[in-house]
Amino acid sequence: MPAQHLTPILLCLLAMWRIQTPVSSHPQYNHCQLVQKTAVCNSAELSSVPARLPENLEEIQLNYNQIKTLHDNSLLHYPSLITLTLACNGLERVQSNVFQDSKLLENLNFANNNINTGYEETSVALRKLPGLRFLDLSENKLNNEMASTLLHDLSSLEYLNLSGNLLQRLDETSFRHLHNLKELDLQRNIMFEIDSAFGSNPKLQRLNLAFNYLPCLTDFNMTQLVVLNASYNFIEWFISRQDLNEMFQLETLDLSNNRLLFFPFLPSRSKLQNLYLSHNILRFYENLVDNNTLQNSTTSVEFYNLQKHMKNVTAQLWDDNLHGDISSLDTLDLRGNQVDYFPDGFIKKMPTLSRLRMSMNCLETLNLSSEQFFGSLYELDISNNRLNQISADDKLLTTFGNLTYINLSRNDLKELPFGLFSSLQRIHSVDLSYNNIGICLPDETNINVNNITSCVQWNNIGSLRQLYLKGCDLETVPTSAFMGLSLTHLELSDNPGIDVQDSLQSLSRTLQYLGLGNTQIQDIDLSHFQSLKSLNLSKNSLFHLPPSLHDIDLKVLDIRDNRLSTIPSGQAHSLASKLQTIFLTGNMFNCCQTEWFRTFETTKTVNMIGKSDIECQDILAMTHRVQDSQMFLCLEAGESILWYILLLVPICLCLTGISIVVFLTYKSKILQKSIKKKYLKPTSY
Numbered sequence: 275m276p277a278q279h280l281t282p283i284l285l286c287l288l289a290m291w292r293i294q295t296p297v298s299s300h301p302q303y304n305h306c307q308l309v310q311k312t313a314v315c316n317s318a319e320l321s322s323v324p325a326r327l328p329e330n331l332e333e334i335q336l337n338y339n340q341i342k343t344l345h346d347n348s349l350l351h352y353p354s355l356i357t358l359t360l361a362c363n364g365l366e367r368v369q370s371n372v373f374q375d376s377k378l379l380e381n382l383n384f385a386n387n388n389i390n391t392g393y394e395e396t397s398v399a400l401r402k403l404p405g406l407r408f409l410d411l412s413e414n415k416l417n418n419e420m421a422s423t424l425l426h427d428l429s430s431l432e433y434l435n436l437s438g439n440l441l442q443r444l445d446e447t448s449f450r451h452l453h454n455l456k457e458l459d460l461q462r463n464i465m466f467e468i469d470s471a472f473g474s475n476p477k478l479q480r481l482n483l484a485f486n487y488l489p490c491l492t493d494f495n496m497t498q499l500v501v502l503n504a505s506y507n508f509i510e511w512f513i514s515r516q517d518l519n520e521m522f523q524l525e526t527l528d529l530s531n532n533r534l535l536f537f538p539f540l541p542s543r544s545k546l547q548n549l550y551l552s553h554n555i556l557r558f559y560e561n562l563v564d565n566n567t568l569q570n571s572t573t574s575v576e577f578y579n580l581q582k583h584m585k586n587v588t589a590q591l592w593d594d595n596l597h598g599d600i601s602s603l604d605t606l607d608l609r610g611n612q613v614d615y616f617p618d619g620f621i622k623k624m625p626t627l628s629r630l631r632m633s634m635n636c637l638e639t640l641n642l643s644s645e646q647f648f649g650s651l652y653e654l655d656i657s658n659n660r661l662n663q664i665s666a667d668d669k670l671l672t673t674f675g676n677l678t679y680i681n682l683s684r685n686d687l688k689e690l691p692f693g694l695f696s697s698l699q700r701i702h703s704v705d706l707s708y709n710n711i712g713i714c715l716p717d718e719t720n721i722n723v724n725n726i727t728s729c730v731q732w733n734n735i736g737s738l739r740q741l742y743l744k745g746c747d748l749e750t751v752p753t754s755a756f757m758g759l760s761l762t763h764l765e766l767s768d769n770p771g772i773d774v775q776d777s778l779q780s781l782s783r784t785l786q787y788l789g790l791g792n793t794q795i796q797d798i799d800l801s802h803f804q805s806l807k808s809l810n811l812s813k814n815s816l817f818h819l820p821p822s823l824h825d826i827d828l829k830v831l832d833i834r835d836n837r838l839s840t841i842p843s844g845q846a847h848s849l850a851s852k853l854q855t856i857f858l859t860g861n862m863f864n865c866c867q868t869e870w871f872r873t874f875e876t877t878k879t880v881n882m883i884g885k886s887d888i889e890c891q892d893i894l895a896m897t898h899r900v901q902d903s904q905m906f907l908c909l910e911a912g913e914s915i916l917w918y919i920l921l922l923v924p925i926c927l928c929l930t931g932i933s934i935v936v937f938l939t940y941k942s943k944i945l946q947k948s949i950k951k952k953y954l955k956p957t958s959y
Contacts, residue, residue: 359383367392444471512538540598642666661685671697683707707744734758767791835860846870863890866908
């Protein structure tokens with residue numbers, strides 16, 4: 275990937291890092307480092323292009339300097355130059371003849387400058403580059419007129435970056451000279467219209483329109499386009515040309531974070547593999563046809579002015595001829611929409627679908643049999659819906675031979691098809707968190723005539739590695755619950771009162787992550803869990819850490835929101851020698867026993883998350899941040915608080931006595947003045 279693909283900010287940071295990295299084996303010229311035929315002159319406080327570098331240079335990096343003007347004679351000494359980067363300079367003027375002798379220059383980076391100031395002269399200079407292929411003009415405050423002028427006659431361009439500018443409206447004249455353009459980045463502008471802007475770019479394959487203000491994309495006819503990113507706009511409609519017999523080459527379409535009302539009207543013939551529609555307001559409307567409650571509603575929609583001189587089009591809200599070809603889809607992302615059902619045959623039209631992401635929708639039921647899922651399905655995420663029922667027949671379950679990840683968390687499930695998970699030969703990760711599904715007791719046969727069970731038997735599922743049962747109201751976990759499993763991740767948090775000590779022993783050889791947060795656990799023996807790397811014991815009212823933590827090689831420990839007052843010195847040193855990350859906030863530590871904090875702080879390999887928020891109380895019950903040790907009031911070793919009391923009592927008595935003496939001394943004078951003022955008044959005679 276060329277350097278021009280980096281965003282301007284990342285490019286500037288990269289430039290600063292590279293200039294600060296020593297290259298002792300390479301010669302230096304005028305604050306530049308030479309690496310083969312590349313001169314790295316980033317962050318060198320240069321105001322012009324160095325003139326005494328080797329003439330055979332092919333690349334000069336001048337990012338993050340102070341070059342305001344690129345003079346005509348700046349590049350005379352470098353006729354072999356292929357790549358020139360001047361990002362983050364405040365560059366305002368590029369003189370018209372600066373590239374007169376740079377016939378080999380292909381890559382030019384002017385990102386994050388002020389090209390808008392002298393854009394007319396810069397445009398003349400750019401026309402002197404017959405072989406220019408990559409041009410980065412991002413973050414230059416360019417408007418439509420400036421961009422059009424700069425791009426005039428640059429027919430050799432293949433990659434163009436105009437992101438982060440002030441473009442508002444594009445039309446057929448915007449890129450009419452860029453006949454060889456293959457990739458165009460227009461993200462983070464303020465565009466609200468792109469009327470026929472790309473008709474002169476038959477080779478354009480990658481187009482980025484993200485983070486703009488486009489209200490719709492209609493009459494989409496760019497058959498050569500392979501990747502289109504139109505995320506983070508205000509798009510309500512995506513309508514492609516349905517009358518084209520030519521195959522669309524589109525493979526990836528990203529319409530996420532828009533305002534789509536309907537499933538996009540895709541090309542009738544395409545190679546679409548990845549369709550991202552997350553975080554819209556999309557749903558299906560086929561059921562309105564039979565909805566008697568909407569007597570005055572219509573099931574059709576009219577489209578006006580889809581194309582000049584074109585008659586109005588009337589179409590059904592769900593029409594197989596309009597939603598287009600989805601037979602090649604590999605990934606369908608519909609997260610964060612309002613989908614409450616799949617239209618008849620919708621899933622069946624995607625025989626190669628491997629990833630279906632449906633979290634944060636409104637599904638209430640899912641019939642795996644009637645939807646006719648194919649065996650290609652690899653990932654199924656239906657979390658955070660309203661599911662109260664999932665049904666499937668035994669024959670269908672055997673067809674899910676490729677299903678590896680399934681997420682059913684945050685639904686209203688109370689029952690599941692019997693053998694749902696044990697029938698999946700390659701199942702690797704299952705998430706049933708925040709459902710009311712239990713773990714079956716030995717010999718439990720809670721199965722009704724419809725082959726439905728309210729508990730799941732997890733033992734002997736050989737492929738399972740990650741199991742998430744968070745917030746399932748689990749109380750009793752059979753000793754044999756996880757027998758025959760090779761779990762690496764087990765999440766049991768938010769199950770208050772759960773007892774898992776005996777059932778976990780079968781996982782001591784393989785378990786790497788264990789979640790026991792908010793389970794009211796007070797102690798647990800983990801001394802045999804030699805593979806355990808991450809442990810969550812948060813929200814458990816712990817007064818001390820389990821002693822068995824000494825014996826395992828933990829890397830991540832979460833003990834937030836407990837009742838820890840200190841961590842013994844020996845335990846702190848043991849943990850510090852192994853841990854990489856520790857969470858400690860939410861405990862009220864003793865300010866006078868914070869040696870553990872200094873142990874973790876001096877051990878540079880331990881990262882205390884939220885270090886500034888860790889609190890403690892001193893002997894006067896005042897709260898401080900542990901890192902502010904100079905604010906604490908503590909006793910020295912061996913001292914008793916009785917000595918402080920004996921010291922304070924005489925002081926208080928002395929202050930009280932002095933106050934009484936002062937009051938009595940001035941009391942008589944105060945009384946005399948008061949009497950005189952009240953009774954000794956002058957008379958009239």
